[in-house]
Amino acid sequence: MTDRELDAAGISDPTLRTAYTRCRALNARHGRTYFLATRLLTPDRRPAVHALYGFARWADDIVDGPGSQAGPAACALALDRLEDDLAHALAGGAAAEPVVQALADTARRHGIAPHLFADFLASMRSDLTVTSYPDHTALRGYMHGSAAVIGLQMLPVLGTVTPREEAAPHAAELGVAFQMTNFLRDVGEDLDRGRVYLPQDILDAHGVRHDLLRHCRATGRTDSRVTAALKAFEGLTRAAYRRAAPGIAMLHPVSRPCIRTAFILYGAILDAVAASGYAVLDRRAVVARRRRALVAADGLLRVAAARAAARRATAGPPVPAAPAHGGSSAGTHPPHREVA
Incomplete structure (x- = not known):
């Protein structure tokens, strides 16, 4: 993490700065699309988003990383230790893990409800024993903790122009759409x-x-029945994006380009899946670099416009200049020393 981001966020404690830097490294290494969008946030907001990502990634690695080979019982114990560490840190104690220390600091700074982290960890635990879901309703129950709460955690960091509770359902739905x-x-x-x-x-x-x-995974073959099922799930996913979309306009203007960019890039993954003929069983669909670059460039332009508008709003209306001789405005022809 750059010193500029940490300074902008008012993070001066050396231990905390190291913890946030660790979270940023996790985001950069594992969440390319998410990290790219995060670069469009104002520097003061980025450390908090990295902390949220870093904690989520840390927990996910317990469940699916190399340590998961130890078995469900060992993973459950590791999640218990992580939750205890977080509870201790949220209560003002020192955390054993840097990502937990950064997360607890972010939660305090932005007033993020602790139950959102508990709900997230509950879904991580379910991954240790639950291997399938009977219907979309059951899957949504899992995604409340694994995805919707991520959107709700982000909302205080991003800021809103509407009451937060009005934007919350859309933020939660966007987390679901991404997952x-x-x-x-x-x-x-x-x-x-x-x-x-x-x-x-x-x-x-x-x-x-x-x-x-x-069988399709092992052989690389396609099957029309599988393709039809994948298309049906794609339809549910695109419906989630439609429900989430109105929430972007509810965000603080300087945060909108980041979320809009993530919205477009994740949607582009769906496009890539469809373009591949839904061949997702033996390969991973990726968004072309050119498209990623174009979306990011558009996001940068929107960031510049939003920040310029924010500066103008902070500066307030211009002070009228005193009239010059002859009745013309003094501001019409600036003094020569200013032109030079």
Whole structure:
């Protein structure tokens, strides 16, 4: 993390600065799309977003990282330790893990409700034992903790121009839309972990069994039944984006370009999945670099415009100049020393 970001956020304690820097490194390494969008935030907001990402990534690595090979019981114990560490840090104590220290500081600075972190960890625990979901309603229950609460955690950091409770449902839905996009992109990888996030009722409607998914994963072959099920899940995902979209205008103007960029880039993953013929079982769909660059460039232009507008609003209306001789405005022809 750059010193400029930490200074802008008012983070001066050396230990905290190290903790936030660790979170930024996790974001840069593992969340390319998310990190790119985060670069469009004002510097003072970035450390908090990195802390939120860093904690989520840390917990996710306990469940799905190399340590997960120790088995569900060991992973559950590690999540318990993480939650205890966070509770201690939120109460004002020192955290054992740097990412927890940064998260607790972010939660205090922005007034993020602790129950949002508890809900998140509850969903992480369910990944240790739950391998599939009977229907979309059940999947939504899981995604409340794994995705919707991420949007709700972000909201105090981003700021809103409407009452926060009005923007909250849209922020939560955007978190869900992003995760459903990841589910669709990562069907094959999740199969390798023994999980299927595609709801069973959708699979049943198209005659898809889990063994068919595993066969397609192993052979690289496509199957029209699987393709139809994936298209149906894509439809649910795009509906989530539509429900989330009105919330972007409710954000603080300087935060909108970041979220708009993430909205477009994650949506582009859906486009890439469709363009591949829904061949997600043996490969990962990616957004072309050119498209990523164009979206990012558009975001930068929007950031510049939003920040310029914010500076003008802070400066207030211009002070009228005193009239010059002859009745013309003194501001019409600036003094020569200013021109030079």
